[in-house]
Amino acid sequence: MGTMREDTFERLYAEHAQALFAFLRYRTGDRVLAEDLLADTFERALRARRRYDPRKASEKTWLYTIALNCLRDSFRRRSTEDRVLEHIAGGPSFGYSGELDAIADRDLLSRGLEALSEEEREAIALRFGADLTVPEIAKLTGERLTTVEGRVYRALRKLRESLD
Numbered sequence: 001m002g003t004m005r006e007d008t009f010e011r012l013y014a015e016h017a018q019a020l021f022a023f024l025r026y027r028t029g030d031r032v033l034a035e036d037l038l039a040d041t042f043e044r045a046l047r048a049r050r051r052y053d054p055r056k057a058s059e060k061t062w063l064y065t066i067a068l069n070c071l072r073d074s075f076r077r078r079s080t081e082d083r084v085l086e087h088i089a090g091g092p093s094f095g096y097s098g099e100l101d102a103i104a105d106r107d108l109l110s111r112g113l114e115a116l117s118e119e120e121r122e123a124i125a126l127r128f129g130a131d132l133t134v135p136e137i138a139k140l141t142g143e144r145l146t147t148v149e150g151r152v153y154r155a156l157r158k159l160r161e162s163l164d
Contacts, residue, residue, distance in 0.1 A: 009049055013042060016063050023064070023130035027071055037074060041067040061140050064130060068122075068140065112162035120155035127152050 020041060024034035044066050052062055113121060126137045138148045 009046060012045070012059055012063065016060060017042070019130070020063060020067055023125070024067060024071065026128070026130075027125045028074070033074065037067065037070045040070045044070065057139065061136060064126070064132065064136075064140050068126075112159045115158050115162055116155050120151055120158070123148060123151040124155045124159075 017038065021034055021038045024037045024041075025031060028034050028037065041063065045063060048066070052059075057065070116124070122141075123137060126132045126140065127134070132140065134149050134152060135145060137143075137152075138145045141148065
């Protein structure tokens with residue numbers, strides 16, 4: 001009952017690849033790396049599709065769990081996060097008036113992100129980079145809803161304080 005057919009897998013790719021890529025791009029700030037991670041995610045998903053159990057998680061949650069594992073493996077090797085920060089700080093509407101401002105803002109954001117724990121950075125990336133809801137994040141990370149909610153709010157508060 002829990003296995004996934006080939007055509008289902010193709011539909012899954014069609015439905016989720018773009019959003020997953022956007023998430024990975026936010027999380028890494030690197031288009032090429034995001035493309036590699038997207039390929040890794042679907043490769044792992046394809047290999048693991050027989051173990052997929054729809055009673056345990058939605059397809060979206062299952063895919064993001066795999067993507068997160070790929071990301072974590074990659075982050076053990078390298079670490080870049082300013083894209084997520086730019087997004088959180090409001091993206092283009094943050095008021096860049098030129099190159100120098102952009103560099104200063106990015107620097108501010110990077111320092112703000114450094115103030116967060118790894119769990120807080122991940123929660124922020126999932127919430128804003130992947131555009132997942134707090135309940136989806138809780139399911140994905142296997143944490144309690146209140147824990148995730150607190151983490152997201154705490155991270156946002158720390159970021160706002162560091163940006164002020």
